[in-house]
Amino acid sequence: MGTMLKVEDINVYYGAIHAIKGISLEVNEGEIVTLIGANGAGKSTILRTISGLLKPKIGKIEFEGQNIAGIAAQRIVKSGISQVPEGRRIFANMTVMENLDLGAYVRSDKAGIQEDLKMVFARFPRLEERKTQEAGTLSGGEQQMLAMGRALMSRPRLLLLDEPSMGLAPLLIKEIFSIIQDINKTGTTVLLVEQNANMALSIANRAYVLETGRITLAGAAKDLAASEAVRKAYLGG
Amino acid sequence: MDFSSFSEQLIQQLINGVSLGSIYALIALGYTMVYGIIKLINFAHGDIYMVGAYIGFFATSMLHLPVLPALIISMVVTGLLGMLIERLAYRPLRHAPKVSVLITAIGVSLFLEYTSMFFVSPQPRTFPNVMESVTYHMGPFVVNSQQILILVITTILMVILTYIVQKTKIGKAMRAVSFDTETAQLMGIDANRVISITFGIGSALAAAGGVLVGVYYNSIDPLMGIMPGLKAFIAAVLGGIGIIPGAMAGGVILGVIESLVSGFLSSTFRDAAAFAILILVLLFKPSGLFGKNTREKV
Numbered sequence: 001m002g003t004m005l006k007v008e009d010i011n012v013y014y015g016a017i018h019a020i021k022g023i024s025l026e027v028n029e030g031e032i033v034t035l036i037g038a039n040g041a042g043k044s045t046i047l048r049t050i051s052g053l054l055k056p057k058i059g060k061i062e063f064e065g066q067n068i069a070g071i072a073a074q075r076i077v078k079s080g081i082s083q084v085p086e087g088r089r090i091f092a093n094m095t096v097m098e099n100l101d102l103g104a105y106v107r108s109d110k111a112g113i114q115e116d117l118k119m120v121f122a123r124f125p126r127l128e129e130r131k132t133q134e135a136g137t138l139s140g141g142e143q144q145m146l147a148m149g150r151a152l153m154s155r156p157r158l159l160l161l162d163e164p165s166m167g168l169a170p171l172l173i174k175e176i177f178s179i180i181q182d183i184n185k186t187g188t189t190v191l192l193v194e195q196n197a198n199m200a201l202s203i204a205n206r207a208y209v210l211e212t213g214r215i216t217l218a219g220a221a222k223d224l225a226a227s228e229a230v231r232k233a234y235l236g237g
Numbered sequence: 238m239d240f241s242s243f244s245e246q247l248i249q250q251l252i253n254g255v256s257l258g259s260i261y262a263l264i265a266l267g268y269t270m271v272y273g274i275i276k277l278i279n280f281a282h283g284d285i286y287m288v289g290a291y292i293g294f295f296a297t298s299m300l301h302l303p304v305l306p307a308l309i310i311s312m313v314v315t316g317l318l319g320m321l322i323e324r325l326a327y328r329p330l331r332h333a334p335k336v337s338v339l340i341t342a343i344g345v346s347l348f349l350e351y352t353s354m355f356f357v358s359p360q361p362r363t364f365p366n367v368m369e370s371v372t373y374h375m376g377p378f379v380v381n382s383q384q385i386l387i388l389v390i391t392t393i394l395m396v397i398l399t400y401i402v403q404k405t406k407i408g409k410a411m412r413a414v415s416f417d418t419e420t421a422q423l424m425g426i427d428a429n430r431v432i433s434i435t436f437g438i439g440s441a442l443a444a445a446g447g448v449l450v451g452v453y454y455n456s457i458d459p460l461m462g463i464m465p466g467l468k469a470f471i472a473a474v475l476g477g478i479g480i481i482p483g484a485m486a487g488g489v490i491l492g493v494i495e496s497l498v499s500g501f502l503s504s505t506f507r508d509a510a511a512f513a514i515l516i517l518v519l520l521f522k523p524s525g526l527f528g529k530n531t532r533e534k535v
Contacts, residue, residue, distance in 0.1 A: 053419055077425035089420040091413055102413050105406070106425035154425060 004029045004158055004189050005050070005081075010059030010069070012042075012049050019045045021213040022059070027158065027191050032184050034192040034200040034221065036234055037210030043193040044086050046210075047160045050191075051083045052076040063158065078106045082156035086163045086193075088147040092136030096127055099135050099146055103153030112155070120149040123179060141172040148179070158189045165196045177203055197234035201225040209234070245377045250500035251493060256384040256453070258492020259391035263446035264469030265476070265484035266398065267319075267439025273415040273479035274435045276335065280342040281322065282443060283466015284349035289315040289444025290364075290457045291357060297365045304367040308390065308448045312441035319440025320433050328429065353459040361458040364451035383453045394445055395485055398438070402481060411435055415479070464508070468495075471515045477525025486526065 005027040012020035020042050027033045035043050048054045050061060052073035061069040068076055082103075091099050100120060104113045121128035124145040130138060135146055144164055151159060161180065165173040173196065181203050184190050194200035201207055201221045209217035209230060217224060224230045264286050271279045289311045296307035326345050330338045371382040402408040413421040414431045422428055450465070451457050472491045476483025491511060498510040518525060 051423060053422065072427070073422040074425045074427045077423065083423050085420060085423060089417055089423075091416050091420070093416055094409070094412060098409055098412075102409055102421075102424045102426075105410065150424070 002029050003027070004064060005191065006060070006062040007046070007050070008060040008062070010046075010049060010056040010061065012045055012054055012056050014045075019213055020049065020056070023210075023213070023215055025208050025215065025218075027189060029189055030184075030187070031206060032180070032190040032192060032204045034194055034204040034207045035210055036194055036197040036200055036207060038234075039195065040212070041210040042213045043210055044162055047083060047162050047191070047193055050076075050160060051081065074106070077154055077156075080155075080157040081160065082151040082154045082158075083160040084144075084147045084151045084162060084164060087166065088143045090135045090138075090143050090146050090150070092134070094135055095132055096135050096138070096146060097131040099150050100127070100131075100153050103150035106154055113153070116153055116155055120152055123152075123182070124149050140167050141169075141176070144168060144172075144176060145179075148176075148183075152183070152188075156188060158191065159183065161190060161192045163193060163195060165194060165199060173199060197230070198225075201230075246500060247497075249378055250496040252378060252380055252384065253500075254493030254496030255489055256387045256492070257496060258472075258489035259387050260446045260450055260453075260488075261465065261469050261472045261492050262485045262488025263391060263394065263442045263449075264465055265472040265488045266395075266481065267443045268470055268473040269476070269478055269481060269484040270411075270435050270439045272473070273481075274411065274432055275327070275331075275338075277327065277338050277342065278470065278478075279439075280339070280466070281345035281349055282439070283462035283464075283469065284346050284353075285315060285319055285322075285440045285462070286443035286447040286450075286465060286469075287353065287457070287459060287462035288318060288349060288447070289440075290447030290451045290461065291353065291362075291459075292444065293448030293451055294362055294364055294457055297367045304386070304448070304452060307367070308445060311444045311448050315444030315447075316437040316441035319436040319443075322440075323433055323436040328432075350459055350462070357459060359459055361456050364455045364457055366455075367452060383449075387449050387453060390445060390449060394442060398442070398481070401438070407431070407434060468511055471511050471518075474525055475514060475518050477528030480525065480527045483525055483527035490526075 003026050007023060007025045009022050009024050010020055011022055023046060035046060037043050045054065049056055052071055055070045059069065060067060063079060063081060066079065068079065091102065100117060107113055126142055127146055127149055135143065138146060164176050168176065177199050180190060180192065192200055192204065201224060204221040206219065207221045207224045208215050209224065217230065264282065267282050268279060271277055292311040292314050293307045296302045296310050297304065322345055326341050327338060330341060368382060368386065373380045402411060410421065410426045410431045413424060413426060414428050418428050468491060469488065472487035473484045475491060476487025491514065494510055494514065495507045499507045
């Protein structure tokens with residue numbers, strides 16, 4: 001298991017606000033790694049920086065040995081990282097099928113795209129039923145599935161998930177998390193950002209705890225789930 | 238006026254209105270596409286239409302080209318000019334406050350108007366007679382060959398545009414960037430390239446409008462873009478700014494209303510009618526005829 005993603009001492013600013021204050025983390029090939037922390041801790045900012053939507057002022061981001069810090073977002077997608085953004089951000093005025101097509105925007109291997117489309121429909125049968133429907137008419141859970149399916153259409157080696165549980169009913173959250181595990185088992189490495197620390201720690205190999213732009217704890221997910229400090233702060237005692 | 242002459246007059250004004258409206262629609266498309274993608278009212282758009290008319294003028298008068306090749310050359314060159322303007326004037330302001338970009342657009346507008354004046358002189362030019370004007374009488378109605386040319390060219394361009402936007406990869410990318418630029422980038426779409434292409438297409442359509450107007454009215458001048466630019470802006474707002482079919486419909490509706498007003502009342506009121514429409518739309522349906530209030534699902 002080699003290191004797939006290596007984030008080294010990145011500092012990210014929103015204007016004058018110092019949002020990420022020197023964070024380092026690693027994701028190994030095949031792992032599920034989760035970043036947990038309260039609202040505003042900087043979890044999404046880290047994912048947005050990895051995806052290239054934000055540029056770190058200082059620090060390095062290496063993906064499979066290549067430096068990707070400060071590179072344009074579209075080139076990062078091409079290199080094999082795909083993100084399911086917070087709030088799903090599906091293209092509501094387009095059909096389900098068009099959303100999935102856009103997920104494969106960087107690819108031109110028609111046969112491979114068809115193959116992955118079948119894989120996505122097998123994983124999310126409801127998307128196939130609704131493929132001609134406008135995406136905005138889907139339920140919240142279906143939209144989350146569409147956002148995940150769309151991200152998978154680029155055939156990423158590293159999948160970034162930002163709050164996939166947000167706004168979903170507990171039963172649906174369970175379903176989504178078991179799908180995340182399936183996706184991981186079929187060879188996609190996952191970096192998961194969650195406020196629902198319980199669920200995130202239950203499926204992750206390793207975890208980082210983030211507080212106001214700094215990592216305060218790191219370790220195996222099961223150790224963190226057992227740790228007194230984490231239980232008090234994030235797991236409701 | 239008895240009933241039959243009234244209805245003849247009505248239909249005649251509809252014919253005139255649709256051809257005038259097609260020109261508005263061609264210009265309005267550029268407004269609406271650019272607004273849809275970067276939320277900028279590109280006030281230089283009417284002047285791009287003027288440049289298109291001049292390129293068509295030089296292609297026909299100096300190169301002695303027939304109308305179709307002149308139209309295509311004008312569309313290509315003006316499209317490239319639109320992309321150049323975006324690159325030089327608007328892209329550096331991508332993250333600047335909206336009002337800065339708007340002021341820049343006004344600056345670009347004045348720049349195009351007065352640079353053109355410097356090079357081609359402020360005198361109006363007579364567009365060469367590139368096509369024989371044939372008048373067709375269909376019963377009591379009169380249609381001339383220029384009007385038919387306008388309708389045919391506009392229809393073809395709109396079909397092509399609709400195909401590009403709905404069916405092609407770049408069209409999907411345009412819609413994605415227009416809906417949510419950041420998420421489009423997460424799909425691997427190069428937003429800058431898509432914005433540039435949008436400016437190119439919008440400017441090429443305006444150029445087509447400019448050449449057609451030259452053929453229709455025979456006279457062009459460096460300030461000819463101001464009024465049609467405003468009218469096309471009204472058409473885009475009427476249809477719902479940012480909505481492509483809205484711009485097409487808004488242009489035609491505006492053209493028809495203007496023709497009816499000048500036919501039945503007086504042509505003096507034509508412009509007043511257009512601006513009255515703008516005021517009414519902004520008062521009662523600011524999202525335009527085709528606009529819907531979008532809701533977000535959580």
